[in-house]
Amino acid sequence: MKIVENAECVIQSVKDNGGFGNRLVQMGVLPGSHLKIIRVGFKGSTVEVMIDQGQSIALRSKELEMLDCKLVAIPLSALSTGDDEKYRIKKFNGGQGFLKKMKDRKINISDIFEIIDDHPFELKTDKGIIAVGRGEAEKIIVEPAD
Amino acid sequence: MNLLTEMADKNITIAICSIPNTGKSTLFNKLTGAHQAVGNWAGVSVEKKTGHFKLNGYNINLIDLPGAYSITPTSIEETVVRDYLLKTPPDYIINIIDARNMYRSLGLTLQLAQSGIPMVVAVNMMDEARRAGLEIDIKKLSNHLGCQVIPIVARTGEGVDYLKNALLGIITDPSRFRPPYISRPPIVEDAIVTLAKKIEKIHPDPALNKTFIAERLLESGDLPKDVPINKEALKEIVKEVKHLRSKTEQSLGQDLTITCAQCRFNSARGLVNEATSETLKVPDKFTNALDRVLLNKYAGLPMFFFIMFLLFQGIYALGTPLQALVGDFFSDIQSSLHNTSLLESLPDFVSNLLIDGVLNGLGIVISFFPLIAIFFIFMSLIEDSGYMARAAFLLDRLMHSLGLDGKAFINILLGYGCNVPAVMGTRILSSRHNRIVTMLLIPFTLCSARFQVFVFLAAILFAPSVAPWVVFGLYVLSFVMVFVVGFILKLFKFAGKPEPFIMEIPPYRVPTVNTVVLRAWMEMKSFIYRASTYIVGGVVLVWLLTNLPVDSQPGSIDTWAGQIGQFLQPIFHPIGIGWREVIALIFGFVAKEIVVGSMAVIYGTNTATQILASITPLQGISFMVFTLLYTPCIATIAAIKSESRSWKITGISLALGLIIAWVTAFVVYQGGLVLGFH
Known part of the structure; x- marks a missing residue:
């Protein structure tokens, strides 16, 4: 899974992988469990992850990346033009002002888009092309639309 | 005789067993008070705490098992718990x-x-659950688990009397307990039933x-050694296990251990759904807000160093003067004893041995008390409040390069004050590998005692500006040497695999005075028991x-130390150290x-x-x-011996110090000569 703050995933299957997988399983983190990255540590090597019950655990990125996971949420800012998949807007991580701004710009939850450019972001939806700033992209949480 | 057997019958062993961060130690302390003893589990450097309390005339021997997520072990602690339950069930x-x-x-x-061992379940931290509006149906929980469930708040002692009553209940009437049922895929169920029947015959x-x-x-796949079971018959069964494992794994398409955990946690999830009103998101608002500051991308590390600075100041500003005070007190006793007639009847040699050898050693042991007490008070504050896990998170990147995790950094840092409590503090680290590596690294830190030597010598040999x-x-x-040695240890895998x-990053919590003080007291007690003989x-x-020999001038070339100094002269000559300094060393x-x-004596x-x-x-220089680098002082060696429970590790520490010190001094001295210094 991509190691960025606010990314979320669901575990698909667990392999032992040098004791790591087995320990996760014995802690109750199983296939079907939901993980959310809440903090990425210095230089990205250690991450704080929230598991189902709101329990917080620290893991190493390397081991987390090797888990078989399905991405279910990621901030738009972590994506780039290379990802030629379609995405759906899932939620906005912002206050009232931000929600209003999104509404005014006709960016809505469950809109499906493709990324045309990532510097700054240009999204192609069926309503046309929308430009989104860096800061805004961090607050827009999307999921793969398949 | 009758009375004796009756008394013996009343000794009961109870084990406390839970996952980490559930308030296990707090409950243990509440039940036993200061009636505790700290030791090690046989063969491993995992702490074993036992305690006693009386319950209606029963002598309860309480064993605090290490925190374990499961008894399908993935760590040494969990292996200890499983082996204990299988070999000597409480x-x-x-x-x-x-x-x-x-x-x-x-x-x-x-x-x-x-x-099948009768059990009582305590639901701890009920106050926090209540505050968050969480309702727990204790009766339903109890029905499903097949045992008594008691809501408690271990910190305040709320409900602990009910817990004791419940214990009394199962002691007098064990039939109140029945194991719960966990639903499993039929093929796993069959395998378990088949095996259980075979075990019935031999266990x-x-x-x-x-x-x-x-x-x-x-x-x-196997049972630990020395489980009381017929070895030959077990071999047969282990073969059968292999077959059953591969059969079930083929049919289910995943590792059997994972399937079993899944079944267990599915039952757990169902039980939670039935017995609680709603699911509670654990990190409370307070924890979230505090973490936003203390784990902040930019402010996190500076905050950590600030907290460490306060900690350091707190420990050593308080501890070092107290240590000096106790040390002075003992040297006063020593000099006054020299002048009294009390020991006059003894030959000079014997009285000097008693006063300058034995008593001096005792003085050193006792002078460490204030330092150890204050050190562990601060240490448990950091640990119990939940900050330790945060510190570990912040410094994980740095320490990971040595194969350690972030917690080890704190121990090493505190070594700069005094190696002894820092080595004792390695007990909080999460694996044997980390404990051993850290206690081998701590002796390379420049402690305050070494600092005194350097200030003294530098002032004599160099200009005040230099x-x-x-x-x-x-x-x-x-x-630099801590990291160099760290890499060497990692390269040669001295301490096994990480x-x-x-x-887990637990929510923040206010530590209780009781737990903190008790911890400091227990550490001091164990320091006397474990280290004092080595030090003296x-x-x-x-x-x-x-x-x-008896008639030589103390510290002179005629003494054995002087002889050793002379004898070792060829070894120390290349690093520019004469026989007098060897005696000082x-x-x-x-x-x-x-x-x-x-040096003053010499x-x-x-x-x-x-x-x-x-x-x-x-x-x-x-x-x-x-x-700086050679063998640490006796107190540190004693701490390493008592923490690692291994002469081999202690020996490695001694040898490592001497070798590294010689090589580094050689490079410095010969390098200096080549560059034209003298």
Whole structure:
């Protein structure tokens, strides 16, 4: 899974992988469990992850990346033009002002888009092309639309 | 005779077993008070705490098992718990559930309930759950788990009397307990039943449920050694296990251990859904808000160093003067004893041995008390509040390069104050690998005793403007050497393989005075028991070396130490250290600050001028480098021995120090000569 703050995933299957997988399983983190990255540590090597019950655990990125996971949420800012998949807007991580701004710009939850450019972001939806700033992209949480 | 057997019948062993961060130690302290003893589990450096309390005339022997997520072990701690339950099952078990997050605790609870050992479950931290508006249906929980469930708040002691009553209840009437049922895929169920039937025939211990043993076998493939079971018959069964494992794994398409965990946690999830009103998100608002500051991308590390600075100041600003005070007190006693007629009837040699050897050693032991007490008070504040996990998170990147995790950084940092409590503090680290590596690294830190030696020598040998830079350079060298040695240890895998890193970050909590003070007290007690004999023995040995044969001048070339100094001269010559300094180094083994005093003894009057006349600045630097890195003091060695429980590790530490010190001093001295210094 991509190691960025606010990314979320669901575990698909667990392999032992040098004791790591087995320990996760014995802690109750199983296939079907939901993980959310809440903090990425210095230089990205250690991450704080929230598991189902709101329990917080620290893991190493390397081991987390090797888990078989399905991405279910990621901030738009972590994506780039290379990802030629379609995405759906899932939620906005912002206050009232931000929600209003999104509404005014006709960016809505469950809109499906493709990324045309990532510097700054240009999204192609069926309503046309929308430009989104860096800061805004961090607050827009999307999921793969398949 | 009758009375005796009746008394013996009343001794009962109860084990407390739970996952980490559920308030296990707090409950243990509440139940036993200060009636505790700390030891080690046989063969491993995992702490074993036992305690006693009375319950209606029963003598309860309470065993605090290490925190374990599961008894399908993935760590040494969990292996200890599993082996203990299988080899010497306790009479009863107390299990603790975290009221705010029952799901994560219930996995272990369900495993333990299967064991057949009568159990009482305590649901701890009820106050926090109540505050968050979480309702827990205790009766439903109790019905499903098949045992009594008691809501408690271990911190305040609320409900602990009910817990004791419940214990009394199952002691007098064990039939109140029945193992719960966990639903499994039929093929796994069949395998367990088949195995259980076979075990029934060969395992005579009625305390353990055969299904429980079958599960352990099936999940791990074998049983630990010395489980009371017929070895030949077990071999047959292990073959059968292999077959059953591969059969079930083929049919289910995943590892059997994972399937079993899944079944257990599915039951746990169902139970949580039935017994609680709503699911509670654990990190409370307070924790979230505090973490936003303390784990902030930019402010996190500066905050950490600020907290460490306060900690350091707190420990050593308070501890070092107290240590000096106690030390002075003992040297006063020593000198006054020399002048009394009390020991006059004894020959001089014997009275000197008693006063300067044995009593001096005792003085050193006791002088560490204030430091250890204050150190552990601060340490448990950091640990119990939940900050330790945050610190570990912040520094994980740095320490990971040495194969350690972030917690080890704190121990190493505190080594710069005093190595002894820092080594004792390695007990909080999460695996044996981390504990051993850290305690091998701590002796390379520049502790305050070494600092005294360096200030003394630098002031004599260098101009006032240069001297501070020399001392600063030694600090830098010390830091570099910690990492160099760390990489060497990693390269040669001295301490085995690191364990996978999965660390819980618990919510912040206010530590209780009771737990913190009790911890400091227990540490001091264990320091006396475990380290004092080594320390006194070492001090006496050094005294003998520097005072024998009987008619020689103490510390002179005629003594055994002087002979050793002469004998070792060829080894020390290439690093520019003469026989006099070798004697000082032998003295320094007792405690590093003694190096200064011993130089005064060796050089006689006008120490400073004498030293200036016989040691060049470069030789002085080489001597200081050697003093920094060579074998730590006796108290540190004793701490390493008692923490690692291994002469091999202690030996490695000694040898490592001597070799590294010699090589580094050689490079410094010879390099200096080549560059034209002298």
